[in-house]
Amino acid sequence: MLQxxxxxxxxxxxxxxxxxxxxxxxxxxxxxxxxxxxxxKIKPTPSVSNPGDDFDNDISDYxxxxxxxxxxxKEIKALNKNFTVESFVSGAKKAYEIILMAFENSDLKxxxxxxxxxxxxxxxxxxxxxxxxxxxxxxxxxxxxxxxITNVYFEKKINMAEITxxxxxxMSTVVKDKTGKVIEGDPNEIKKQKDIWxxxxxxxDKKPIWFLKSTS
Numbered sequence: 735m736l737q738x739x740x741x742x743x744x745x746x747x748x749x750x751x752x753x754x755x756x757x758x759x760x761x762x763x764x765x766x767x768x769x770x771x772x773x774x775k776i777k778p779t780p781s782v783s784n785p786g787d788d789f790d791n792d793i794s795d796y797x798x799x800x801x802x803x804x805x806x807x808k809e810i811k812a813l814n815k816n817f818t819v820e821s822f823v824s825g826a827k828k829a830y831e832i833i834l835m836a837f838e839n840s841d842l843k844x845x846x847x848x849x850x851x852x853x854x855x856x857x858x859x860x861x862x863x864x865x866x867x868x869x870x871x872x873x874x875x876x877x878x879x880x881x882x883i884t885n886v887y888f889e890k891k892i893n894m895a896e897i898t899x900x901x902x903x904x905m906s907t908v909v910k911d912k913t914g915k916v917i918e919g920d921p922n923e924i925k926k927q928k929d930i931w932x933x934x935x936x937x938x939d940k941k942p943i944w945f946l947k948s949t950s
Contacts, residue, residue, distance in 0.1 A: 792819050796883050806886040810895055814937045823881060825944065826899050826933060831875050833946060834929075838873035838907060840864060850934070850947045868912035876904035876924055884930065896947065898932040 790808065796819050797803040811817055829848065836844040840861045846854055864871070878901065885898035904926055909918035933944035 795820070796823060797886070803883060803886040806888050809890070810886075810888050810937070813890070813893065817937060819883070822897065822944070823883070823899075825942070826897075826931075827878055827881060829933070829944065829946070830878070830881075830899075830901050830903070830929070830931070834903075834905070835873060835875055837861070838871045840871070848943065848946060850945045853946050853949060856949075869917075870910045871907060872910065872921065873905060873907045874921075876906065878903050879926070885932075892936065893938050894934065894936045896932055896934045897944075898930060901927075901929045901931065903927050903929075 790804075790811075793799075793804050793807045793811075797807065807819055811819075833845065833848055835841075836848075837857055837860075842854075842858060842861060845857055849857065880900075880902040882900045883897060884900050885896075887896040888894070904924050906921055906924050907919045908916055908921050911917050930950045931946055932948045934947040935944040
């Protein structure tokens with residue numbers, strides 16, 4: 735009987751020690767629920783710049799704060815309330831991948847509504863030449879390494895903007911002849927690519943598309 739009492743006392747002591755070190759599960763769950771509730775109550779504060787201030791996070795995140803490009807972007811934003819540099823850059827990233835892969839896959843149907851006529855004609859000539867030579871391309875877009883706005887032009891009279899962006903990306907490409915033989919590239923090799931593209935848009939146009947005007 736004495737042994738049972740001693741074992742019970744030891745068990746109670748061990749339980750108390752474990753509880754003091756680890757805490758109770760119920761208490762932890764309650765704490766997590768409180769944290770989640772408080773987090774849900776906190777709404778992110780949008781980055782709003784005072785019109786009288788020179789500093790604008792939306793602009794300075796992408797170009798030098800006191801540069802000519804920054805001044806031009808401020809002018810664009812002042813006349814076009816729905817324009818943000820962040821949304822433009824986000825769209826440019828998506829457009830870059832779509833256009834790049836459509837070109838590699840000779841998908842002229844996808845390319846046509848996204849390109850200025852001169853750029854489309856240039857891309858089409860390359861695609862036509864591939865088909866003439868019976869070449870096929872297998873390409874994979876790995877990801878974007880860097881994106882920077884390098885130049886901004888704004889024609890205030892017609893509310894038209896041109897923004898030049900430098901892209902650095904990684905992809906793999908393989909060129910095959912009509913027999914399926916690889917004549918260029920390696921599917922296991924990731925190559926770094928740099929492109930400088932200029933997008934243009936009449937900002938009064940409700941369509942969201944920025945046309946690719948030039949490449950280099």
